[in-house]
Amino acid sequence: MAPSTTPNVVFILVDNCGWGDFSCYGGTVPTPRIDSLAADGMRLNNYTVEAQCTPTRSAILTGRLPVRSGTTKVPLPGQGDSGLAPWEYTLAELCSDAGYATGAFGKWHLGETPGRLPTDQGFDEWFGIKNSSDEAGYSSYTRFGELGYPEPQWWEGVKDEPVTAAGVFDRQAKDLGDEKITARTVDFIRRHAEAQKPFFAYAALLQIHPPVGVHPDFKHTSGGGLYADCLTEIDFRVGEILDAINAAGIAQNTIVVFSSDNATSPLKCSDGGSNGPWRGDFFNPPFEGSYRVSALIRWPDHIPAGRQSQELLSAVDWLPTLAGLAGQSLRVPTDRPVDGVDAAEHLLGKQDTSGRDAVLYFGLDGRLMSVKWKNFKVVFRKSDAIGEPITDVQLPMVFNLIGDPGERFNLWEVSMDMGWVMRPVLEQIAQFQQSVAEYPNIATGEDFKGYTSPP
Incomplete structure (x- = not known):
C-alpha cells in the first residue's frame, strides 16, 4: 500500500491557558517543545476563542458560532440535554467522510447523553471525560456522596457502540489524566501511521483547568510554583505527541495545531497565569484578555517556518481552514451557515490577509x-x-x-x-x-x- 499523501491532522487543545503563558509568547516558564511549533510553523497573534469551554469546542468542531448551535455556555449538572445536536456536522465527520480515521482523547464537554458523545459525532474512538475536569473535585465533598449519585468517570468507546466507564475520575485521576490522554493519542498516531491511513487526532488535555493539580513527576520541577509546573507538564505532553509523529516518519505530512480553549483566570486555586498585554481574564468578556489566546500551526514544507500573523482568526475558522489545507478531500457542508473563513492561503504564505475582517x-x-x-x-x-x-x-x-x-x-x-x-x-x-x-x-x-x- 502506498503512503497516503492526504495530510494527517493532530489538534492539541489545552484548557484555560493564557496568551502569555508559553515562552514563545513571552512567558517566563520554558516551553521548548511548544516553542518548536512556532519556530517550525506559524504563530497566530490575533486568534480568539469563545466565552467558555463548551462554546469554544463547539466552534472549533463545527465552524459555526455557538449561538447557532445552542452551545453558548457550559451546562450545569441537572440542566438536561445540552451540547451539540446530533444534526451538527463536525470536523471529525468531515474527516471521516473523506476516509480518515478519527480519534478523540480527553475532555469532550459537548454533550453527555447518547447521540451527543464523540463517537456519535464522527469519532471512531474516544477516551476521556464527558464534561469538564472540575468534576474531579466532586467526590471530595461528603455531601456529594450523600446524594447517591455515581462518582464521575473516565469513559471510552468506539463508533456505533455504547460508551463504557473506564475508571473513577477524582482529583488523583485528574492529576494523572494528561499522561493517559497523551498515551492514547500516541498509540492512535502509531497505529494509523503503520496502516498508512490518514487520520485526525483530537487531543483535549486537562491542564490547567481547576481544580489545579499536576502529575507527580512534574511537582516542584519548574521552580515557579504549581501553575508553572503545569505548564512544564503541558510542554512535555506536547513533546510526546511530536515525538510520536517523528518516530512514525510522518512529520512532513502531518498538520499540527496547538491552542487553548480559553484564557487563564485569577482564581486563587492557582499561582500563575498570564494573558499577556490584553485587558481582563477569563471572567471579563468581551475584553481581549477573555478571548485572545495562543495558537500555533505547523506543516513542514507547506506552512513557511518562523512566521507570525497579526491577522484576525477565530475558533470557527479551523474547520474550513483545515479543509482548505487538505484540498478537495474535505468538503465543508453547504446546507447550513458556516461562520468560519478558509484561511489556508494565508497560512501557506500565498496571501497576506486571512480573509476575516x-x-x-x-x-x-x-x-x-x-x-x-x-x-x-x-x-x-x-x-x-x-x-x-x-x-x-x-x-x-x-x-x-x-x-x-x-x-x-x-x-x-x-x-x-x-x-x-x-x-x-x-x-x-x-x-x-x-x-x-x-x-x-x-x-x-x-x-x-x-x-x-x-x-
Missing part, C-alpha cells in the same frame, strides 16, 4: 457582547468580574487594539469622532441577523432535525 463575540446568554473589526473593538456589554453581572454600556465603547492592547482608552471619551466605526460594525451585525432569519438558531438541548427549505 471582523469577529462577533456573544455572551453566555447568546446576546452580542462586542464586535472586533480590523484593529478596533466596539463593546456593547461587559462584565467586570465573575460575581458581577453583564451590563449594557451607556454608549458603545471603542478601543484601538494596536495602540491600546489593554483597552484602557475608550475613544468616545478621547475624541468623540469615532462614529464612523459603527457603520462597518453595524453592517456585520446586520449580516448575521439576516442569516439567523433564514437559518434560526438551535435551542440548547433541542433535537434539531435540519432546515426544511434551504433558501
Whole structure:
C-alpha cells in the first residue's frame, strides 16, 4: 500500500491557558517543545476563542458560532440535554467522510447523553471525560456522596457502540489524566501511521483547568510554583505527541495545531497565569484578555517556518481552514451557515490577509457582547468580574487594539469622532441577523432535525 499523501491532522487543545503563558509568547516558564511549533510553523497573534469551554469546542468542531448551535455556555449538572445536536456536522465527520480515521482523547464537554458523545459525532474512538475536569473535585465533598449519585468517570468507546466507564475520575485521576490522554493519542498516531491511513487526532488535555493539580513527576520541577509546573507538564505532553509523529516518519505530512480553549483566570486555586498585554481574564468578556489566546500551526514544507500573523482568526475558522489545507478531500457542508473563513492561503504564505475582517463575540446568554473589526473593538456589554453581572454600556465603547492592547482608552471619551466605526460594525451585525432569519438558531438541548427549505 502506498503512503497516503492526504495530510494527517493532530489538534492539541489545552484548557484555560493564557496568551502569555508559553515562552514563545513571552512567558517566563520554558516551553521548548511548544516553542518548536512556532519556530517550525506559524504563530497566530490575533486568534480568539469563545466565552467558555463548551462554546469554544463547539466552534472549533463545527465552524459555526455557538449561538447557532445552542452551545453558548457550559451546562450545569441537572440542566438536561445540552451540547451539540446530533444534526451538527463536525470536523471529525468531515474527516471521516473523506476516509480518515478519527480519534478523540480527553475532555469532550459537548454533550453527555447518547447521540451527543464523540463517537456519535464522527469519532471512531474516544477516551476521556464527558464534561469538564472540575468534576474531579466532586467526590471530595461528603455531601456529594450523600446524594447517591455515581462518582464521575473516565469513559471510552468506539463508533456505533455504547460508551463504557473506564475508571473513577477524582482529583488523583485528574492529576494523572494528561499522561493517559497523551498515551492514547500516541498509540492512535502509531497505529494509523503503520496502516498508512490518514487520520485526525483530537487531543483535549486537562491542564490547567481547576481544580489545579499536576502529575507527580512534574511537582516542584519548574521552580515557579504549581501553575508553572503545569505548564512544564503541558510542554512535555506536547513533546510526546511530536515525538510520536517523528518516530512514525510522518512529520512532513502531518498538520499540527496547538491552542487553548480559553484564557487563564485569577482564581486563587492557582499561582500563575498570564494573558499577556490584553485587558481582563477569563471572567471579563468581551475584553481581549477573555478571548485572545495562543495558537500555533505547523506543516513542514507547506506552512513557511518562523512566521507570525497579526491577522484576525477565530475558533470557527479551523474547520474550513483545515479543509482548505487538505484540498478537495474535505468538503465543508453547504446546507447550513458556516461562520468560519478558509484561511489556508494565508497560512501557506500565498496571501497576506486571512480573509476575516471582523469577529462577533456573544455572551453566555447568546446576546452580542462586542464586535472586533480590523484593529478596533466596539463593546456593547461587559462584565467586570465573575460575581458581577453583564451590563449594557451607556454608549458603545471603542478601543484601538494596536495602540491600546489593554483597552484602557475608550475613544468616545478621547475624541468623540469615532462614529464612523459603527457603520462597518453595524453592517456585520446586520449580516448575521439576516442569516439567523433564514437559518434560526438551535435551542440548547433541542433535537434539531435540519432546515426544511434551504433558501
